[in-house]
Amino acid sequence: MRKVLVGIKRVIDYNVRVRVRPDGSGVVTDGVKMSINPFDEIALEEALRIRERGAADEVIAASIGPDDAQQQLRTALAMGADRAILVRADGAIPSMIAARALHALVEREQPLFVILGKQAIDDDSGQTGQLLAGLWDRPQATFASKIELEGNSARVTREVDAGLEVIEVDLPAVFTTDLRLNEPRYVKLPDIMKAKKKPLDVTDLAALGVTAAAQLRVVRLDPPAQRQKGVVVKDAAELVAALRQKGLLQ
Amino acid sequence: MNQVLVVAEHSGGKLNLAIAKCVSCAAAVPDAEVVVLVLAADGSAVAAQAAAITGVKRVLLAEHPASEPALAAVLAPQVAKLAADASHVFGPSTTFGKDLMPRVAALLDAQQISDVMAVETANRFRRPCYAGNAIATVEVDAGCRVVATVRVASWQAAGSGGSAPIERISVDTPLPTHTRFVSVSAGRSDRPDLQTAARVVSGGRALGSADNFALIQRFADRIGAAVGASRAAVDAGYAPNELQVGQTGKIIAPELYIAVGISGAIQHLTGIKDARTIVAINKDPEAPIFEVADLGLVGDLFKLVPEIESQL
Ligand SMILES: Cc1cc2nc3c(=O)[nH]c(=O)nc-3n(C[C@H](O)[C@H](O)[C@H](O)COP(=O)(O)OP(=O)(O)OC[C@H]3O[C@@H](n4cnc5c(N)ncnc54)[C@H](O)[C@@H]3O)c2cc1C
Ligand SMILES: Nc1ncnc2c1ncn2[C@@H]1O[C@H](COP(=O)(O)O)[C@@H](O)[C@H]1O
Secondary structure, X not given: OOEEEEEOOEEEOOOOOOOXXXXXXXXXXXXXXXXXXXXXXXXXXXXXXXXXXXXXXXEEEEEXXXXXXXXHHHHHHHHOOOEEEEEEOOOOOOHHHHHHHHHXXXXXXXXXXXXXXXXXXXXXXXXXXXXXXXXXXOOXXXXXXXXXXXXXXXXXXXXXXXEEEEEEEEOOEEEEEOHHHOOOOOOOHHHHHXXXXXXXXXXXXXXXXXXXXXXEEEEEEEOOOOOOOOEEEOOHHHHHHHHHHOOOOO | OEEEEEEOOEEOXXXXXXXXXXXXXXXXXXXXXXXXXXXXXXXXXXXXXXXXXXXXXXXXXXXXXXXOOOOHHHHHHHHHHHHHHOOEEEEEOOHHHHHHHHHHHHHOOOOEXXXXXXXXXXXXXXXXXXXXXXXXXXXXXXXXXXXXXXXXXXXXXXXXXXXXXXXXEOOOOOOOOOEEXXXXXXXXXXOOOOOOOOEEEEEOHHXXXXXXXXXXXXXXXXXXXXXXEOXXXXXXXXXXXXXXXXXXXXXXXXXXXXXXXXXXXXXXXXOOOOOOEXXXXXXXXXXXXXXXXXXXXXXXXXXXXXXXXXXX
């Protein structure tokens, strides 16, 4: 069975204006909308399309997080994942812990490939895929905007600083998604009903042999420095004059 | 003594300008000995450029034909091997560094700190998260090796004029063949580089077409600026992906940033917060971009941009 493992992280919805708690212990989450990390929706969409093309047989959505992450996994199942795994863990999940847990799942499930997001929009750390590929000692193709499977390898177009890079990797491999890989489908109501019957296994870090201890801790969060609101000028001439005065234009 | 190993990014025999910024960050680590590591097929020229950066103590040059073009899977085992004596291993938060450094961290069983914007102590750093809506202070356990990417927009480039010794070394570690470079399509290079330009003009969805986006390019050329774009403009195909500015594109800190027809979504703003002066041109006076703009101009860009040009 050609399996695909997809990472689904529960994060604060990208439309929410995130605020730091006054005591610096974290960000405000009470009553805040939570969603699937946008890059993970893209990852799942890609996995589904590959399965629909017949190049894979089963799509497994995996999340490391609190019990509530079952909501995001149910959404993933409604989008079309075949089954889901929740690895229960509380608090912030450092990328290395997520990578170790995913690595344990990889050893158990032996997928053809893993697709993760290029970054989670909460920690913005952008590491998990590369960590997993390093731990697993398999190829990585990060920031993918096109994935073409060809037998035992894949040709991946990557969004890099210089432009678009194409690399070829042997499978199994880890891919991470960039924004332009695809546009995720919408979930339809009947699919939400069907998703309730799909398997969602719950396990935890200890059962996978992963210790929750990280070498890295967030000590404090602070709000960013605010920029001063500037002035609105009345026309092009005034703008050019102001820029000349600041020495920014000749 | 903390040995801070900085992994050099380079292409076509040229050291990336981001490396002089990484050196500044590395030098901010207390009691640091800054060592630059050049992995290349033929790296003499790059090593010489690295040796000239002020504050660099030594340059390690390891040549191997497989090291160019750079592939994280090929470079990571070499970096990990050569990091044996390093307390810190830094790379730039460019796509090169973002791809490579976490893989190095995995091989060293270390955890990476992404986008270091400030060094507080040898094991305490500050970095942005939540699209720049929060700044985290993070700490690595004492005695653990620190692997990090340096948020280049937060650091001034170290000067030049140094003359560090260059040490040629060979790395005795098996390199994988499971990852192969095929091609890269580079954009045009006769404009200033977006990540290091002093001036940037960016266009958004309001441009409406790739043809209209030429207006942004013309204006940028007129004032010697690099061209940037919002995600919406890139998604719509008006501009190539490498010009995207923001949380998931490039984080930049030019002297002058001019946002034309860009609303100012939080994901965009996080990419430009460190710009010295922000100018916004938008027909909607309520657009969030005006909350961060030093100078705002309300109106139709198709009328205002030519008017500005005619004043120059
Ligand atoms: C996970 C994720 C990551 C993202 N990462 C990024 C990122 O890195 N960078 C980024 O930019 N975005 C990013 N986005 C997208 C972001 O949320 C916005 O959708 C995007 O920035 C909007 O682009 P825009 O301002 O060009 O378009 P719009 O929001 O549509 O704004 C267009 C603006 O043009 C103005 N306008 C229209 N016509 C004219 C005219 N004739 N003259 C003058 N003004 C006019 C309008 O008033 C409006 O303010 C991300 C989103 C997600 C979910
Ligand atoms: N706790 C998690 N659960 C599931 N997937 C995760 C988790 N953390 C990270 N990932 C995956 O790794 C990607 C990058 O995350 P990060 O390295 O945290 O920026 C995400 O887009 C997810 O696909």
